[in-house]
Amino acid sequence: MRISKTLYGMVHDLVERQRGHLFSWVPVCFGTGIGVYFALKFEPETTVYALCCLVSMVALLIYMRFREGLAILCAGLAICLLGFCHMGLRSQMLAGPVLEFRYYGVVEGRVIATDRSASDRMRITLDQVRLDGVRNPPAQVRLSLEGDVPDIGARVMTTAHLMPPQGPVEPGGFDFRRHMYFLQIGASGYTNVPILHRAEGAAPWLAALRARVSDHVRSALPPRSAGVAAALVVGDRAHVSTDVLQNLRDSNLAHLLAISGLHMGLFTGVVFSLLRLVLNLIPAWRLHVPVKKIAALGALAAGFAYLLLSGAGIATERAFVMVAVMLGAVLLDRQAISLRALALAALIVLIRRPESLLSPGFQMSFAATLALVVCFAALRGWRGYWHHPAWLRWCAGLVLSSLVAGLATAPFGAAHFNTVSHYGLIANLLAVPVMGFVVAPAAVLILCLEPVGLGWIGYWIVDLGLAHILGVADWVSHWPGAKAVVVMPATHVLGILAFGGLWICLWQGRGRLGGLVPIICALWIWGQTDRPLALISQGGGLVGVLTEKGRALSRDTARGFVARNWLAHDGDSAHQAEAAGRWPAGDHARIFTAHVETTAGALKIQHVIGKTGQASLTSCSPGTVLVFSVAAGDLGDRLRAGGCTVYDPRTLRDLGSLSIDREGAVTSVRQVTGARLWSGAPPINRQARF
Structure with a gap:
């Protein structure tokens, strides 16, 4: 009894010392509940949610009754459970039809978005979809295409290959199927034939406005900076060339393209400062009107307009919420930048789009902002900081902010993108001030001068600023060792x-x-991360085995997306063709053979490609793992009877991609992800087709 009382007293004292700072933990608890939901390998039943709601209500009642010590921990538990239930409700609300088979045929729909794929092909997203022979098609589909891109709102038709959203390229990898589920895209594919225009259609007014603004911005600037300017203004990154994008990534400046906290903060900050300056020039207003609050309202309205114009993406919405909370603090005569304001912004974002917790944008944005708020709060309390000249404090603040933000976001960037930029601090020090003091004010200047026909002045300044930023990216990215690849963590x-x-x-x-x-x-x-000895792609189109030289791939061109991800996850910068050259045996009638050493002994893996490979395979030694790129049929049954393990597209369709570890154990994507809403939806009704 004495031990329990002592423990209670310790916990009580520990929690009580945090009084006045506990609100910052509310989004942490809420996000923990969201994270628990995603960590499950099964979809919770209704009774589970009911029990969570009941427990959370009891915990809140305990908190309201006592409001101290362990009661505060009960409140934290209640918030965790509410986050779990909220994420479950959000998932159920977004449920929709998902294509469950490979489709080739007529695709018709309305264009609602355009972007660029990782393979540098233009893509369109369609809604109001119609598929030949499918009674209940997906709400939205995404198509890669060649040639001219149709306008937003156009009703188009083409013949295309579609497939269901694909799962992770390996067990434990990024779940593209889950990502597409929350975007409500039920199928993706490509077309190699021209797009036919059925009708112009009625485009969503906001999408049409964004398209017009993007065209206008690109027409007013040189080609190299035009695409970047369109990305900064309306979030249209489809016209950013691949070499520019790669230079920005290698120099750690790619965050400048995403309309996030930096851009929203710079834009609203410039508007706030200009409005406050103009209003203070009028003596009567300066003396009798709350100029600061009027400027805050104007900046808030400008930020909301920027949010709509940029497409209201997750990153931009998150940035606007943070800015709105800070400007709201100004209106209420509170400290604009504080942990409480940041916590409120995080909580609003998680309530609005709880799935964003898993996105690198959410993690990196809030990590950087939190680190900066804590760092500069500590700096404000250091008296020696204020004894230095203003210009020195400004330079020190610039270096410190870039260093702190870089350190805070580096682990998340390395984990999600498998890359680390060695000279990112230098590049940001040279580029970010130009974005803040040249490009952002010039954008506001364009808005002011465009109605009188003098917008070219602002565009000229924007072009100068972007030319400098792109020059820095090109220069830094070509330094020796500018980028390093790192292994994917657990x-x-x-x-x-x-x-x-x-x-x-x-x-x-x-x-x-x-x-x-x-x-x-x-x-x-x-x-200490230990990569799998062997990887097998979903569908059996590619096999990779780990050798002394790195991952060896069975094909040098096919399944390029899977190959790039496997090599990146290994922390390997080699190209697919180079990795294919590591394969321990050559091509023998389209059968690739490799031996990997596990703790259970040597394991033989054969990749049988196409019908040609099948025709030359008559038998296999017991214990061999056979991977077919096409259906094995009766041959597969005979080989299984002979003691071989056979994987073909039919079996891999349900299992997903596979990994074989150093103990020889086989793990499938299905085992890791479990049975979730996004991992297997009810089949779409399909009419018989002959």
């Missing part, structure tokens, strides 16, 4: 890292240093 590593970082930033007192323990543990686990 799924739980980011969660441990995030917990440690949150503890350091949010916990008050010396105990915050305890957050270093999970960070060190996570980095150690990351460093």
